[in-house]
Amino acid sequence: MSTHELEIAEVKRTELAAIEQRQPSVMDIIGRAVTDPNMDVDKLERLIALSERAQAREAEQTFNKAMTQAQKEMRPVAADANNPQTKSKYASYFALDRALRPIYTKHGFSLSYDTGEAKQPDYIQVLCYVSHDSGHSRTYHIDMPADGKGAKGGDVMTKTHAVGAGYSYGQRYLLKGIFNISVGDDQDGNAVDVASIDADQMQHILDQIDATGSDIEQFCKFMGVEAIKHITMKEYGRAIQALNAKARKVK
Numbered sequence: 001m002s003t004h005e006l007e008i009a010e011v012k013r014t015e016l017a018a019i020e021q022r023q024p025s026v027m028d029i030i031g032r033a034v035t036d037p038n039m040d041v042d043k044l045e046r047l048i049a050l051s052e053r054a055q056a057r058e059a060e061q062t063f064n065k066a067m068t069q070a071q072k073e074m075r076p077v078a079a080d081a082n083n084p085q086t087k088s089k090y091a092s093y094f095a096l097d098r099a100l101r102p103i104y105t106k107h108g109f110s111l112s113y114d115t116g117e118a119k120q121p122d123y124i125q126v127l128c129y130v131s132h133d134s135g136h137s138r139t140y141h142i143d144m145p146a147d148g149k150g151a152k153g154g155d156v157m158t159k160t161h162a163v164g165a166g167y168s169y170g171q172r173y174l175l176k177g178i179f180n181i182s183v184g185d186d187q188d189g190n191a192v193d194v195a196s197i198d199a200d201q202m203q204h205i206l207d208q209i210d211a212t213g214s215d216i217e218q219f220c221k222f223m224g225v226e227a228i229k230h231i232t233m234k235e236y237g238r239a240i241q242a243l244n245a246k247a248r249k250v251k
Contacts, residue, residue, distance in 0.1 A: 055135075062134035070107040074100060076182045076233065079198070088199040091183040093172045100179055108133040111178075113171055119211075122147035124163055126170025130178060140178055140244075142204075143211065144170045173204050177244065180237035197236050202228055205236075208243040212250050219243075 077099045079089035104111070109132055116125040124146040131137040144166035146159075176183070183198070197205070205228055209216055216228065223239055225231055231239055 059132070059134040059136035063132040063136040063138070066107045066109065066132055066134070070104050070109065071179055073103050074179055074181060076184050079183050083199065090198050090200045091172075091176075093168065093175065096172065096175050096181065100175065100181065104179065111175075113167075113174075115167070116141060118143045124166040124170065126167055126174060128171070128174040128178065140174050142170050142173050142177075143207070144173075169200075173200075177204075177240045180241060182233045182236050184233045196229060197231050197233060201236055202231075205231070205239055205243065208240070208247065212243060212246045214243070214246065 077091045077096055079091050080095045081092040082089055109130060112129045112131070114127040114129065116127050118125040120143065122145065123143045125141055125143045128140045129137055130140065146162045146166035175181070183201070206216075208214075209219055209228075219239075220227060222242070223231055223235060
């Protein structure tokens with residue numbers, strides 16, 4: 001037998017030994033238990049529950065790793081629309097979707113939207129279900145005003161229009177927040193570092209502060225600014241991430 005053949009044989013013996021020494025998995029144990037007529041039903045149910053929890057943990061870990069990889073590829077999105085009431089620029093849902101969808105779908109994510117029960121009257125709760133092909137999913141939500149009032153308190157929309165506008169705003173805010181996206185005029189990110197957040201982003205932060213029962217002064221101190229409006233585009237993602245983390249704890 002040649003040296004090469006001896007090496008191959010040794011590899012096969014090593015692999016066989018590893019297989020023989022492998023500890024049985026939970027599924028192996030369940031498979032044996034199902035065919036064992038003396039197996040206690042309660043014990044079998046506990047084994048199945050243990051297997052389901054292990055699979056759920058693995059799916060969540062895969063979800064988190066994929067989210068990290070997707071965000072590594074994402075960049076600030078340039079503002080492409082104007083808000084005539086606040087005289088500010090913002091990134092439309094179309095611009096966000098065009099920039100983000102190819103990346104998050106490549107990493108196994110899919111998004112779908114729905115509505116829930118808002119905690120305040122004349123508000124609409126927008127839900128976003130983020131699913132991953134690993135089997136894990138996560139739900140994000142935001143409550144948006146739907147009273148049809150303008151910046152000065154006057155009626156500027158019908159109720160139907162107000163609900164539609166609130167839903168659209170909610171989709172846009174959620175899409176930015178889920179993937180920690182900042183918005184600026186400079187697509188290369190040069191202006192994003194120092195530019196302050198726009199009116200929509202400031203309102204989003206204020207809404208989240210209110211929803212989580214946070215103290216504005218303490219939050220500003222946490223962010224190292226004198227006022228919410230001084231938070232920069234670069235720091236916007238960190239602010240939303242902190243508020244989302246508190247929202248999960250509150251929930």
